[in-house]
Amino acid sequence: xxxxxxxxxQPEAKAETSKTLFKGTGSxxxxxxxxxxxxxxxxxxxxxAIMPIYDALYDYAEKLQHILVRHEQGGIHxxxxxxxxxxxxxxxxxxxxxxxxxxxxxxADAQIDSTPLVCITGQVFAHLLGTDAFxxxxxxxxxxxxxxxxxQVTDAKEIPEVLAKAFYIAKSGRPGPVLIDITKNAQLxxxxxxxxxxxNHIRSYRPKPKVRVEYIEQAAALINSxxxxxxxxxxxxxxxxxxxxxxxxxxxxGIPAAWTILGDGAIPTSHSLNVGMLGMHGNYxxxxxxxxxxxxxxxxxxxxDRVTGRLDKYAKQAKVIHLDIDPAEIDKNVKxxxxxxxxxxxxxxxxxNVVNENKHEDWLARFRDYNQQEIDQVITPELYPTSDxxxxxxxxxxxxxxxxGDAVIVTDVGQHQMVAxxxxxxxxxxxxxxxxxxxxxxxxxxxxxxxxYGAPEKTVIAIIGxxxxxxxxxxxxxxxxxxxAVKILILNNRFLxxxxxxxxxxxDKRYSFVNITSPxxxxxxxxxYIEADKVDERANLRKALETMINHDGxxxxxxxxxxxxxxxxxxxxxxxxxxxxxx
Amino acid sequence: MSxxxxxxxxxxxxxxxxxxxxxxxxxxxxxxxxxxxxxIIFSKRKINIESLNTSPSEIDGIxxxxxxxxxxxxxxxxxxxxxxxxxEVLKVYFNTNEExxxxxxxLYKVSTDEIAEKVTVxxxxxxxxxxAVVIRKDYTVFAxxxxxxxxxxxxxxxxxxxxxxxxxxxRVAIIKDSAGFHEKLKEFEAFExxxxxxxxxxxxxxxxxxxx
Numbered sequence: 001x002x003x004x005x006x007x008x009x010q011p012e013a014k015a016e017t018s019k020t021l022f023k024g025t026g027s028x029x030x031x032x033x034x035x036x037x038x039x040x041x042x043x044x045x046x047x048x049a050i051m052p053i054y055d056a057l058y059d060y061a062e063k064l065q066h067i068l069v070r071h072e073q074g075g076i077h078x079x080x081x082x083x084x085x086x087x088x089x090x091x092x093x094x095x096x097x098x099x100x101x102x103x104x105x106x107x108a109d110a111q112i113d114s115t116p117l118v119c120i121t122g123q124v125f126a127h128l129l130g131t132d133a134f135x136x137x138x139x140x141x142x143x144x145x146x147x148x149x150x151x152q153v154t155d156a157k158e159i160p161e162v163l164a165k166a167f168y169i170a171k172s173g174r175p176g177p178v179l180i181d182i183t184k185n186a187q188l189x190x191x192x193x194x195x196x197x198x199x200n201h202i203r204s205y206r207p208k209p210k211v212r213v214e215y216i217e218q219a220a221a222l223i224n225s226x227x228x229x230x231x232x233x234x235x236x237x238x239x240x241x242x243x244x245x246x247x248x249x250x251x252x253x254g255i256p257a258a259w260t261i262l263g264d265g266a267i268p269t270s271h272s273l274n275v276g277m278l279g280m281h282g283n284y285x286x287x288x289x290x291x292x293x294x295x296x297x298x299x300x301x302x303x304x305d306r307v308t309g310r311l312d313k314y315a316k317q318a319k320v321i322h323l324d325i326d327p328a329e330i331d332k333n334v335k336x337x338x339x340x341x342x343x344x345x346x347x348x349x350x351x352x353n354v355v356n357e358n359k360h361e362d363w364l365a366r367f368r369d370y371n372q373q374e375i376d377q378v379i380t381p382e383l384y385p386t387s388d389x390x391x392x393x394x395x396x397x398x399x400x401x402x403x404x405g406d407a408v409i410v411t412d413v414g415q416h417q418m419v420a421x422x423x424x425x426x427x428x429x430x431x432x433x434x435x436x437x438x439x440x441x442x443x444x445x446x447x448x449x450x451x452x453y454g455a456p457e458k459t460v461i462a463i464i465g466x467x468x469x470x471x472x473x474x475x476x477x478x479x480x481x482x483x484x485a486v487k488i489l490i491l492n493n494r495f496l497x498x499x500x501x502x503x504x505x506x507x508d509k510r511y512s513f514v515n516i517t518s519p520x521x522x523x524x525x526x527x528x529y530i531e532a533d534k535v536d537e538r539a540n541l542r543k544a545l546e547t548m549i550n551h552d553g554x555x556x557x558x559x560x561x562x563x564x565x566x567x568x569x570x571x572x573x574x575x576x577x578x579x580x581x582x583x
Numbered sequence: 584m585s586x587x588x589x590x591x592x593x594x595x596x597x598x599x600x601x602x603x604x605x606x607x608x609x610x611x612x613x614x615x616x617x618x619x620x621x622x623i624i625f626s627k628r629k630i631n632i633e634s635l636n637t638s639p640s641e642i643d644g645i646x647x648x649x650x651x652x653x654x655x656x657x658x659x660x661x662x663x664x665x666x667x668x669x670x671e672v673l674k675v676y677f678n679t680n681e682e683x684x685x686x687x688x689x690l691y692k693v694s695t696d697e698i699a700e701k702v703t704v705x706x707x708x709x710x711x712x713x714x715a716v717v718i719r720k721d722y723t724v725f726a727x728x729x730x731x732x733x734x735x736x737x738x739x740x741x742x743x744x745x746x747x748x749x750x751x752x753x754r755v756a757i758i759k760d761s762a763g764f765h766e767k768l769k770e771f772e773a774f775e776x777x778x779x780x781x782x783x784x785x786x787x788x789x790x791x792x793x794x795x
Contacts, residue, residue: 140616145623149670150616169670203768204612204673328664 020195026156027056027187030120031064033163036196039091041065041082041453043075047095048135050122052187054093067453067482070474072099074446076106077472080115081450084433085408085458087241089116089170090450096122097135100181101142105440107177108146112437113262114239116175118166126154126183139181148176156189164199173207174326175239208325211342211350218338219321220354222295226319228363229255230286230293232278232307235262235436236300236324236344243267243429245348246299252352254359256367258286260301261417262436265426269405275367279307280571281418284378284580285370287571290315291578292366297321300344303333304437313576323347377582378568383423389562390538392416392491396423398545399461399489407459407549408433410451412444412468415497418567420463430455442471445488449475452484459487459549466492466518476528479554487548488530488556490521493563501566525556532556604633605659605677606685606756609648610640610764612671621648621672624665630654634687636753641763645673649685651754674767678758685756689734690716691725691741692748698723704744711737722747 022032030053034042042064046054057066069075072094079090090110094103100121110117124133140152149169151162159182166178223229237246243266250257250267256275259266267274276283278290287309290296296318301307308314311333322329322336323344330339340347382393396419399407405425410433411417417434426432433451435443448462469490479486496514503511525532531551535544541559548557571580611617618637625632633651640647652659659677667675695718698704711733713725727734734751741749 141619144616144620145627152615202670205670326668328661328668332661332664 022193022195024190024193025052025056025187026153026159026182026189026191027053029156029159029191029193030163030182030187031056031060033160033196034091035060035063036198037163037167038088039064041067042091042093043067043069043078043082043450044093045069045072045075045095045099046093047097047099047122049096049124049184050093050099050120050182050187052184053120053122053182065453066093067449067478069446069449070477071472072102073105073442074449074472074475074478076103076117076119077109077440077443077446078450078453078475078478079117079119080106080110080113080443081410081433081447081452082454083110083115083117083450084447084454085430085451085460086454087430088454089118089167091118091120093120094122095135096124096139096181097137099135100137100139103179104142104146105438105442107143107179109435109438109440109443110177111146111148113435114175114235115177116170117177118163118170119177119179121179121181122187123152123181123183125185127185129154129183139179143179146177147179150179150181152181152183153186154183156186156191157193159186160193160196161199164197165202168199168202169205173205208343208346209341211340211346213350215338215340216347216350217354219297219323219340219351222319222321222338223253223255223297223351224356226293226295227360228289228293229253229295229297229360230289230318231255231257231297231299232260232290232301233257233263233266233299234260234301235266237263237266238300238429240300240325240343240345242300242343242345242348245345245352247271249348249352249355252357253355254357254364255297256360256364258283260304260307260436261421261432261434263301264421264424264432265429268427269425270427273364275364276371277422279304279577280309280573281422281567281569282307282571283371283422284374284569284582285367287569287577287580288370289366291317291576293318295319295321297323298334298336299323299348300325302326302329305333308333309571309573309575309577309579313578323351374569374582382419387562388538389565390535390541390559391565392419392493392561393423394538395489395491395541395545395559395561396420398542399549400425402546402549403459403461407431407461408451408455410434410444410448410460410462412462412464413439413441413498414465414468415493415501415565415567416463416465416491418498419491422567431458441468444468445472445486446475446478448486448488449478449484452486460485461487461489461549463489463491465497466490466494466521467496467516469521470516470518473524476525476530479530480528483553485553487551488525488554489545489548490556490558491561492518492521492558493561493565494518495563497565498567500564504564504566505570506572521556521558530554530556532558534558534560536560602653602655604651604653604680605656606680606683606754607648607650607652607659607663607666608676608678608756608758609650609666609672610642610674611646611648611669612673613644613646614671617669617671618648620669621650621666624662625650625652628658628662630658630662634753636755638755642765642768645764645768649754649756674764676758676761678756682760683756683758685730685754686728687731687734687752687754689727689729689737689749689751691727691737691746692722693725693741694745694747695720695723697744701744704741707737707740711740713737
């Protein structure tokens with residue numbers, strides 16, 4: 001009944017505010033709309049077809065901070081980093097044609113990792129569409145498979161409604177990237193716009209359902225009868241802002257919980273029920289015991305192949321409960337015995353109410369036993385190496401000791417990413433920023449810039465390999481100009497390490513084009529007026545890391561690590577999670 | 584330890600492995616680009632669309648797609664969920680041939696002389712329930728509505744008699760079990776979705792129809 005009243009009140013409120021018409025260009029309306037949506041920071045790059053928006057932006061400098069990136073891919077990755085640390089919608093601007101196509105990698109990354117973005121691209125004049133005009137590209141069709149929604153605006157009158165829809169779609173339900181392509185005539189068009197109204201309903205779109213209690217009860221019955229229950233949690237917990245609800249749930253039920261790399265940090269690393277990382281380079285216990293648990297509770301995760309290994313040998317003995325906001329994920333890869341469709345912010349408290357208080361001491365001890373084996377055989381040699389060569393793990397150990405788990409760690413993709421996810425300590429949510437589903441090399445540096453704007457009070461450390469760094473080094477220019485105090489840590493093994501590891505293990509050491517050379521990274525940073533240093537001996541490591549972290553401003557540190565170190569444990573591709581190798 | 588239940592799993596899997604014809608019915612907003620958004624869900628998985636029809640539905644402003652593919656139940660179910668996930672799609676149903684009434688329309692252009700001369704042709708046309716759409720001195724166009732086998736059979740039968748041109752429409756299908764979409768739409772148009780509605784119903788009816 002209350003909702004019905006709201007419905008009635010809504011048009012009245014609208015009628016009042018619509019008296020205050022805004023007269024201006026489509027571009028100005030767009031910027032007003034962004035401010036209404038609470039946007040403060042935009043990452044972008046101007047160009048011909050988006051010039052009217054940039055012209056309008058000139059007058060909005062006090063309200064909207066625009067960060068001029070050095071490449072549109074850098075812009076969208078920065079917007080992703082911003083969204084991931086701040087929990088807000090990331091916004092980026094690009095021009096038509098090449099500007100827009102440069103966004104595609106970031107869109108694909110945001111789509112697969114459910115990152116809320118609103119990307120605005122300029123487009124040629126509407127009357128030129130389809131004429132192969134200068135910098136015309138069919139951006140809508142190019143980006144359709146990699147956006148949650150996209151729309152081409154050809155008339156300024158559409159701008160307020162489309163922008164409101166874009167923000168609503170980007171952040172509601174399972175979040176994702178939205179792209180709005182605005183033709184130049186619409187940017188220039190002068191109109192009288194009614195007051196901006198935020199969108200909260202689209203009739204064809206159901207962001208989340210009302211939770212059905214019977215499925216909660218069925219799930220609880222399975223959990224309450226379980227002897228060896230096991231929780232897998234993913235980014236859904238973070239995206240749903242349900243970290244506290246999740247913690248309460250596991251603490252009451254006493255169930256061990258392991259994370260996907262995007263779920264990392266949703267509960268502190270040190271939590272007694274946090275048993276570690278899932279998947280190909282995850283921890284020993286969580287992988288092996290996946291195939292021994294009797295009830296598997298998946299929360300806000302999507303059973304990616306890097307998590308499950310061979311599917312027909314995955315958790316076949318277990319009853320599966322799957323909590324997800326996206327109904328297309330339930331039963332997609334792993335059949336659920338009980339699918340709980342809903343927002344985990346709502347479903348978890350309901351579940352907590354009906355599960356029995358429990359402690360699974362014997363079962364937890366199994367995880368500890370496996371963990372001890374892993375510590376002895378893998379972790380200790382990695383964190384406290386006895387060889388002369390430095391390991392990536394010991395660098396992470398030092399960072400943990402210096403930052404105490406409070407830093408935001410942004411990683412690129414490859415061996416260093418797996419090592420960072422495995423060993424970085426996190427006290428807080430939204431602290432582990434990485435390209436998960438798409439595995440985008442070049443993500444790290446620009447995402448770290450965005451992450452810093454999203455969490456300015458935090459220490460942001462970008463851990464990047466020598467290969468990945470060379471994919472987007474141009475963003476050093478963005479740091480130089482705008483001063484984002486990002487700590488850049490290059491772990492240099494002078495190889496494309498992850499590919500090399502696979503070539504060593506599965507291709508008879510035929511090292512095909514993984515031998516990558518690097519420029520003088522320190523000199524490169526200094527060319528951008530960024531303080532930098534290089535460490536190739538263990539004796540200098542700790543001090544160099546402290547200098548980097550305590551430095552006022554951005555800093556680049558290159559650490560030379562062992563050339564042919566491998567990341568273990570490893571579930572070889574095509575193998576079952578229980579066939580995980582320790583060496 | 585991971586193989587304990589493999590046998591049971593294989594049996595379940597085998598049940599779903601058989602490919603058959605499915606008709607997917609999509610209710611969606613009439614928006615530019617949505618056809619592409621739906622089509623790429625199939626092409627991404629390298630699945631061929633055998634027939635596709637878009638038309639208005641029983642509700643003003645809402646479009647209805649009929650898509651025919653030959654795939655297993657499991658594949659079709661996942662496709663349906665991916666389609667329903669698109670912002671402008673309201674609802675997706677998928678049905679086997681037993682669950683729908685469907686028709687296709689075929690047009691045949693034949694030489695009028697041939698028909699006038701040869702009585703057998705006339706007989707053929709009667710037999711296949713064809714109707715003459717156009718009769719000119721030089722050619723005549725016949726129309727047949729029916730299932731694929733029926734329209735195909737007439738093509739075969741007409742081949743010896745100078746079939747000049749042949750075209751067949753996509754399938755249009757009505758779901759036997761459906762009470763229409765009007766009621767469903769009211770739910771979708773509710774200002775606050777989900778508050779008073781029974782949701783998650785697809786989990787009940789997963790075997791029968793997919794509903795969100």
